Amino acid sequence: MEELSYAQAKAKLQVILDQLEKGNVEIDELSTKIEEATRLYHLCQSKLQQAEQQVENALKGLDEDNQAEK
Amino acid sequence: MPSTSIKHISLSKLNEEIHKRVMRIPSFWVVAEISSIKLDRKGNAYLDLVETNQQQLRIAQARATIWQKEFAVIHHEFQETTGRSLSEGLKILFHATVRFHAQYGLSLSIDDIHASFTLGEIHKEKAWVIQQLKEKGEYPLNKQKVLTEVPQRIAVISSKEAQGYYDFMSQIEHSGFHFDCQLFAAEVQGKHAGQALRKQLIGVWKAMQEGETFDAVVMIRGGGSKTDLSAFDELMVAQAVARFPIPVLSGIGHTNDLSVVDEVSFQNCDTPTGVAKFLIDRALQFQTTIEHLFESILVQSKNLLTTEKQNTKQLPNKIRALTDLFTNKEANQLHQLRYRLDQQAHHFIVNETAWLVHSKQMLSNTTQLTAKSRVDLAFLIKQVQSSTKQTLQQGGFETNKLKASLKSQLQIQSTLLTAEQRRLADISRDIRKNIVQITLQEKQTLSFFQQKLQYLDPKHLLKKGFVMVEQDGKIIKSSDDIVIGKEITSIFADGKVSSKVIKKT
Numbered sequence: 001m002e003e004l005s006y007a008q009a010k011a012k013l014q015v016i017l018d019q020l021e022k023g024n025v026e027i028d029e030l031s032t033k034i035e036e037a038t039r040l041y042h043l044c045q046s047k048l049q050q051a052e053q054q055v056e057n058a059l060k061g062l063d064e065d066n067q068a069e070k
Numbered sequence: 071m072p073s074t075s076i077k078h079i080s081l082s083k084l085n086e087e088i089h090k091r092v093m094r095i096p097s098f099w100v101v102a103e104i105s106s107i108k109l110d111r112k113g114n115a116y117l118d119l120v121e122t123n124q125q126q127l128r129i130a131q132a133r134a135t136i137w138q139k140e141f142a143v144i145h146h147e148f149q150e151t152t153g154r155s156l157s158e159g160l161k162i163l164f165h166a167t168v169r170f171h172a173q174y175g176l177s178l179s180i181d182d183i184h185a186s187f188t189l190g191e192i193h194k195e196k197a198w199v200i201q202q203l204k205e206k207g208e209y210p211l212n213k214q215k216v217l218t219e220v221p222q223r224i225a226v227i228s229s230k231e232a233q234g235y236y237d238f239m240s241q242i243e244h245s246g247f248h249f250d251c252q253l254f255a256a257e258v259q260g261k262h263a264g265q266a267l268r269k270q271l272i273g274v275w276k277a278m279q280e281g282e283t284f285d286a287v288v289m290i291r292g293g294g295s296k297t298d299l300s301a302f303d304e305l306m307v308a309q310a311v312a313r314f315p316i317p318v319l320s321g322i323g324h325t326n327d328l329s330v331v332d333e334v335s336f337q338n339c340d341t342p343t344g345v346a347k348f349l350i351d352r353a354l355q356f357q358t359t360i361e362h363l364f365e366s367i368l369v370q371s372k373n374l375l376t377t378e379k380q381n382t383k384q385l386p387n388k389i390r391a392l393t394d395l396f397t398n399k400e401a402n403q404l405h406q407l408r409y410r411l412d413q414q415a416h417h418f419i420v421n422e423t424a425w426l427v428h429s430k431q432m433l434s435n436t437t438q439l440t441a442k443s444r445v446d447l448a449f450l451i452k453q454v455q456s457s458t459k460q461t462l463q464q465g466g467f468e469t470n471k472l473k474a475s476l477k478s479q480l481q482i483q484s485t486l487l488t489a490e491q492r493r494l495a496d497i498s499r500d501i502r503k504n505i506v507q508i509t510l511q512e513k514q515t516l517s518f519f520q521q522k523l524q525y526l527d528p529k530h531l532l533k534k535g536f537v538m539v540e541q542d543g544k545i546i547k548s549s550d551d552i553v554i555g556k557e558i559t560s561i562f563a564d565g566k567v568s569s570k571v572i573k574k575t
Contacts (some may be wrong), residue, residue, distance in 0.1 A: 013519055020526040027538075027545050027561075034527050041520055048512050055505045059498055 004040075006047040013040040085172040092170040099184070103161045105131070113138035115145075115156070119178070134166060134178040144183050151185035152192060153323075154300060158261055163187035192303070199305045199330050208312040212336045217317045220356045221285035221349060223250045225274040227267060228290045230255045234342035238290055238321070241346030247353040252277075252284075258291045263301030271310045284316060288349075289331060290342040291322040302329035311335055321345035532563035549574055 004012070016037040019025050025033050079087070102119035109115050114137055121130040136144060148156055156162070165182040203209040228235040230253060242249050254270040257263055267289070274287055289311065291302065301307060302322050308330040311318045317336035321344050322329050332338040339345040524530050528538055538561040539546040546552055552571055560567045 010515075017519060017522050017526065021522075023545070023547065027540050027543060030528065030545075034523070034529075037523050041516065041523060044512075044516055044519075048509060048516065052505070052509045055501075055509075059502050059505070 004043065006044060006051070009040045009043045009047070013037055013044065016040070082172060085170070088176075089170045089172065092168050092176070095168045097165060097167040097181075099163060099165050100178070101161065101163050101187075102130075102132070104156060104158055106158055107156055109141075113141060115141045117156075117180070132176070132178055134164075134180050135169075136180045140181050144180075148183055148185045148188070152189045154188075154192065156183075157300070159300070160188055161191045192300075196303050196330055199303060199308055200333065202305055203308060203312055203330075203334060206309075208309060209334055211312045212314055212318050212334055215315070215317045215336055217336060218285045220353050221317075222248065222353075223283055223285045224252070224349070225254055225277070225284045225287045226251050226290065227254045227256055227270045227274070227287060228342070229258050232258065232291070234290045234321070238288070238342040238346045241343055241350065245346070245350040245353070247350060247357075249349065251288075252282075258301060264304035264307050267301055267307045268310050271307075271314060275315070278315070286316055286336070286349075287314060287318045288345050289318055289320045289322065289335070290345055299323050299329050302331040304330075307331060308334050319345050319348060528561075529563060532561065537562055 016033050020033060020037070102121055105118040105120045107115060107117045114135060117134040117136070119132050119134050120128050123129050145156055148154075154160065163184040164180045165184075166178040166180045169177050169179045171177065200209065226235070226238070228238070235253070239251065242251060254273050256266040256270040258267065271287070274284065278284060291299070299322060302320075311320075311331050312334040318331075319337045319339055320329075320332050320335035321339045321342040322332055323341070328338070332340075337348060339348045532538065539552075540559040540561060541552060541556060544551075546558065552558065552574065554571050554573060557568055557570050560569065
């Protein structure tokens with residue numbers, strides 16, 4: 001299965017949380033939903049950290065260029 | 071034999087004298103009670119007549135004869151009027167002539183009986199018996215008993231050889247229904263009929279005490295003669311019937327005869343065949359009711375099946391329609407979500423692209439500026455070098471002036487470079503600041519989600535001591551949803567417990 005994007009994972013997480021909040025989940029599905037929500041949460045967190053790191057690296061390169069200019 | 075001087079007559083002479091005198095006695099209407107009555111082969115009736123006082127002591131008695139030629143007429147008329155035969159115990163008003171026979175002595179010759187008088191006496195007697203029963207509160211007792219819907223176990227009190235018993239059993243046996251009849255044979259005519267009837271009622275009661283079960287007692291009297299119903303008017307018989315613990319059905323004599331037993335019995339059916347008809351009708355009525363119920367069940371079952379068939383036929387269409395409705399709704403929602411997602415993505419891409427273009431432009435500008443500065447500087451250096459060389463070649467004129475000019479140019483360039491570097495640093499800082507802001511916002515969102523998830527995870531609540539209740543695979547959110555008598559499962563943090571709901575409080 002293709003890995004979800006950050007936005008997709010976040011949207012799915014939002015949907016599951018809404019279902020849990022409204023109580024529209026059967027007992028048999030409950031644990032599966034919780035597990036999936038937790039997995040999506042970790043995926044989002046990981047993707048966010050990854051994006052943050054990439055931006056940081058990019059900016060660091062820019063800084064180095066600037067320093068070199070000096 | 072010695073002769074005597076006393077004047078006397080012979081016995082025959084005396085009887086002759088008595089006969090002569092008796093013959094002069096006129097005829098009378100006389101009231102007396104029949105003590106006994108016998109018929110000889112010729113049809114002459116010989117009666118013993120008595121009169122008793124209030125203490126039932128005899129105060130007079132006489133013999134009487136009704137000769138055959140009068141007896142046939144008198145007795146027929148008497149039976150027609152009173153419904154009874156001339157029999158012991160009846161009080162009669164008769165027309166008699168005194169007769170004296172030299173050999174048989176004094177007697178009465180009856181030539182007429184006033185039957186209406188006896189009828190009145192019988193009615194008086196019956197009225198007295200009924201009054202006694204009412205005064206003692208016994209009159210309605212048997213009528214208050216409850217008869218089973220289909221009485222089938224029957225105790226029959228009758229004479230075994232009587233036509234009435236035969237008629238009753240014949241009807242019962244040919245009814246097509248099963249009746250369990252047990253005969254308690256009793257003579258229902260004659261002097262001791264009353265005692266016999268009472269004895270057999272006691273016999274039925276004893277049988278019940280010993281474990282026999284009867285739904286009703288049938289008391290019938292043989293058909294045929296209309297006479298001799300007196301036993302059923304006796305107080306002791308009527309009392310026994312009234313007080314009997316189960317319903318007594320009476321069929322005594324003909325339809326126009328109403329004995330005291332008929333009055334106090336649970337149901338007066340007039341005749342033996344009337345009793346049989348009553349029992350058969352009840353069974354028939356029950357059978358008809360059952361058949362109607364059965365037919366009703368059949369009709370209702372058919373209707374139900376037809377309805378269910380129709381429902382079943384319509385079910386696929388309903389399912390299809392519901393499925394379509396559901397899928398359409400879901401597709402619509404998905405479409406809306408997709409649209410929103412596209413919108414958001416587009417918005418995001420546009421923003422991000424704009425920001426990137428802007429950043430790129432800024433970077434490009436900065437790079438161009440630095441490149442231009444480098445070119446300018448190189449050109450300047452070259453100019454300076456060239457000028458210096460030329461000046462040196464020209465003899466070293468204006469050396470100091472050139473130096474000053476160069477220095478000034480270098481300072482300007484240096485200032486420009488510093489400014490550009492600051493601008494780049496600012497841009498970098500802004501980018502970082504924006505990124506930090508975006509990531510912080512996302513982190514906050516994720517943190518909020520995480521908290522929400524923890525809050526919504528039942529394990530979290532279960533660990534705190536809450537219990538989740540499930541019935542038929544569904545989480546119970548309200549006590550109203552719990553079905554009494556069914557099993558529920560209580561889910562704890564570390565396991566499940568099944569229990570049965572007894573009541574709601």
